[in-house]
Amino acid sequence: MTLADPADRALLAALQDGLGPDxxxxxxxxxxxxxxxxEVLQRLQRWRGCGLIRRFGLVVHHRALGYTANAxxxxxxxDERVDEVGxxxxxxxxxxxxxxxxxxxxxxPFNLYCMVHGRDRATVRATVADIAARxxxxxxxxxxxxxxxxxxxxxxxxxxxxP
Amino acid sequence: xxxxxxxxxALINTLQDGLPIEARPFAALAAELGLDEETLVERLQxxxxxxxxxxxxxxxxxxRFGGALTLAALHAPEATYEAIAERVNRHPEVAHNYRxxxxxxxxxxxxxETPHRLAEVLAExxxxxxxxxxxxxxxxEFHVDLRFPV
Numbered sequence: 260m261t262l263a264d265p266a267d268r269a270l271l272a273a274l275q276d277g278l279g280p281d282x283x284x285x286x287x288x289x290x291x292x293x294x295x296x297x298e299v300l301q302r303l304q305r306w307r308g309c310g311l312i313r314r315f316g317l318v319v320h321h322r323a324l325g326y327t328a329n330a331x332x333x334x335x336x337x338d339e340r341v342d343e344v345g346x347x348x349x350x351x352x353x354x355x356x357x358x359x360x361x362x363x364x365x366x367x368p369f370n371l372y373c374m375v376h377g378r379d380r381a382t383v384r385a386t387v388a389d390i391a392a393r394x395x396x397x398x399x400x401x402x403x404x405x406x407x408x409x410x411x412x413x414x415x416x417x418x419x420x421x422p
Numbered sequence: 423x424x425x426x427x428x429x430x431x432a433l434i435n436t437l438q439d440g441l442p443i444e445a446r447p448f449a450a451l452a453a454e455l456g457l458d459e460e461t462l463v464e465r466l467q468x469x470x471x472x473x474x475x476x477x478x479x480x481x482x483x484x485x486r487f488g489g490a491l492t493l494a495a496l497h498a499p500e501a502t503y504e505a506i507a508e509r510v511n512r513h514p515e516v517a518h519n520y521r522x523x524x525x526x527x528x529x530x531x532x533x534x535e536t537p538h539r540l541a542e543v544l545a546e547x548x549x550x551x552x553x554x555x556x557x558x559x560x561x562x563e564f565h566v567d568l569r570f571p572v
Contacts, residue, residue, distance in 0.1 A: 313482065316438055317433075317437035319438065331522060358563050372493075376570065409519070412517075417489040419514045
């Protein structure tokens with residue numbers, strides 16, 4: 260897939276708004292981008308097959324569903340251990356996302372990030388403490404950055420053409 | 423939240439695992455739940471109207487089509503926090519923006535068609551807000567699973 264292909268580009272742009280709740284949602288999507296339903300299905304299957312689409316499904320408003328405590332847990336892991344620790348954190352059911360990111364020294368020493376969601380802060384704190392204890396990470400400096408307010412939530416939109 | 427019945431829960435849980443890419447993607451699930459497709463679609467519409475469901479769509483590996491995505495942060499002074507959030511969010515490339523408890527108190531995800539455009543957006547935000555923008559682009563990914571069982 261390449262954005263140089265007008266059909267791929269049109270499909271990607273149309274899909275930024277997601278599928279409508281419709282018994283034949285791909286036909287409706289096709290109509291929005293000037294393709295037919297079969298072409299859309301074939302392209303999307305190809306995109307998923309090659310890993311361009313990692314998941315195609317329902318995205319929920321987790322706060323509205325009761326997951327109101329949301330902590331970004333950041334860790335300052337020695338470089339030689341960070342990938343191993345990342346893999347072990349990723350295997351924890353409570354961990355939703357886990358990435359290694361660049362430090363911004365001197366103020367921001369953290370290089371491993373994971374998201375832990377829960378119904379209240381005490382539960383999230385206990386979950387993180389339990390993970391740290393079981394994985395032997397008590398001595399690894401880490402912080403829980405709870406979210407206080409969500410200012411914006413849209414899906415990631417990559418194409419911003421003015422119509 | 424408390425008013426989700428068993429069918430709503432099954433819909434939310436199953437469809438978070440993924441939607442088939444086929445002409446009638448809800449048919450099999452509807453049959454499994456003993457519903458017709460139309461009823462299932464109405465259920466989804468109702469969940470969306472209640473603000474529980476955000477959208478049905480893909481999660482991309484954006485790099486594979488040349489796109490770019492990053493997590494950025496800045497420190498906004500208390501007195502101007504709201505105005506800075508408004509400036510940041512005005513960019514269509516900003517996908518979401520959370521206030522978090524730290525000196526770096528504004529965390530937002532930026533998506534763009536190319537890495538070049540992404541860098542431009544971060545620079546624009548820096549100029550507009552007068553705040554230094556930290557680009558915490560990811561260096562490795564260990565896990566992505568954004569499913570929330572109900």
